[in-house]
Amino acid sequence: MKNYTSVQDIDSVATWVEEAIQLKKNPLVDKDLGKDKTIGLVFFNPSLRTRLSTQKAALNLGMNVMVMNFTGEGWALEYEDGAVMNQGTSEHVKEAAQVVSQYCDILAIRAFAKLENREEDYQEKVLTNFIKYASIPIVNMESAIGHPLQALTDAITITEHNTKKRPKVVLSWAPHPKALPQAVANSFVEIVQKMDAEFVITHPEGFELLEKITRNVPIEYDQEKAFTNADFVYVKNWSSYKNYGEIGKNLEDWIITEEKMNKTNNGKFMHCLPVRRNVVVADGVLDSEASIVIEQANNRTYAAQLVLKKILSPLAPQRGNLIL
Ligand code: AN0
Numbered sequence: 001m002k003n004y005t006s007v008q009d010i011d012s013v014a015t016w017v018e019e020a021i022q023l024k025k026n027p028l029v030d031k032d033l034g035k036d037k038t039i040g041l042v043f044f045n046p047s048l049r050t051r052l053s054t055q056k057a058a059l060n061l062g063m064n065v066m067v068m069n070f071t072g073e074g075w076a077l078e079y080e081d082g083a084v085m086n087q088g089t090s091e092h093v094k095e096a097a098q099v100v101s102q103y104c105d106i107l108a109i110r111a112f113a114k115l116e117n118r119e120e121d122y123q124e125k126v127l128t129n130f131i132k133y134a135s136i137p138i139v140n141m142e143s144a145i146g147h148p149l150q151a152l153t154d155a156i157t158i159t160e161h162n163t164k165k166r167p168k169v170v171l172s173w174a175p176h177p178k179a180l181p182q183a184v185a186n187s188f189v190e191i192v193q194k195m196d197a198e199f200v201i202t203h204p205e206g207f208e209l210l211e212k213i214t215r216n217v218p219i220e221y222d223q224e225k226a227f228t229n230a231d232f233v234y235v236k237n238w239s240s241y242k243n244y245g246e247i248g249k250n251l252e253d254w255i256i257t258e259e260k261m262n263k264t265n266n267g268k269f270m271h272c273l274p275v276r277r278n279v280v281v282a283d284g285v286l287d288s289e290a291s292i293v294i295e296q297a298n299n300r301t302y303a304a305q306l307v308l309k310k311i312l313s314p315l316a317p318q319r320g321n322l323i324l
């Protein structure tokens with residue numbers, strides 16, 4: 001595999017999930033695969049899980065890791081072709097991407113949606129320009145449109161906790177005081193469509209995700225109805241796609257409570273984290289047995305490790321038949 005930029009890069013979710021579960025059992029099985037190889041992790045936004053789990057995954061594969069925070073530390077990058085750079089930007093992505101390609105063997109990038117201009121965000125200019133100008137494989141650590149490392153993690157976590165042939169999975173919108181991107185929800189929707197599940201999305205009217213992504217997944221505007229008999233409740237806030245970046249008004253009632261979870265079939269509570277307690281979800285749910293968010297975060301390491309392994313395998317020196 002060259003790049004991992006979207007859930008669409010996964011050829012078989014079931015196979016990848018199985019491979020990741022095997023890696024979790026024996027994380028050091030490929031500890032020499034990345035020997036003398038370096039991964040660069042480039043952040044344009046904050047992170048706890050993505051930064052540490054991707055680093056941990058690389059270390060399990062024997063790689064060296066370099067981390068660069070652009071916010072406050074890197075040069076402000078320019079992305080426009082032919083720009084006259086007499087304003088705020090100091091370096092063009094053309095040079096930056098080529099330079100980093102000389103220091104690293106794989107480059108992972110986090111660049112969130114800015115939520116000001118939908119067309120600009122959905123063009124993914126940071127990710128696509130790095131892919132265009134870098135000469136090394138690129139991994140998406142959450143772009144404007146998607147968070148495929150999180151989605152693979154979520155598929156692993158659902159599979160591990162699933163007891164049914166076809167579980168009911170609900171993606172529920174929840175309130176948040178600040179506008180958040182659609183990326184996590186988008187990638188979750190894409191991956192669940194590739195799994196054997198009964199899938200329902202519930203959100204207030206006006207919070208429909210891009211139709212090209214949700215396709216024919218049923219949308220239920222009555223949250224409690226959606227929760228009925230759910231085996232997994234995956235909770236995430238996102239700001240409106242339609243009224244781009246708007247957070248809505250008087251939607252506090254969409255918080256996840258114990259009463260709502262009681263409608264489910266002993267359902268598990270999932271969230272990618274970070275989560276705002278008692279805004280998105282009540283303490284009683286997050287601290288209950290139903291919550292699997294900590295294990296979910298643990299699985300970030302194995303999702304990242306599987307992706308890096310798939311990228312590294314063709315890069316590793318081919319060992320011919322050993323002559324003893
Ligand atoms: C980010 C988001 O919603 O995309 C990152 C989640 C993994 N969340 C926040 O900014 C709180």
Ligand code: CP
Binds near residue numbers: 046047049050272274
């Ligand atoms: N879930 C997730 O991506 O967390 P971070 O933003 O802390 O990396």
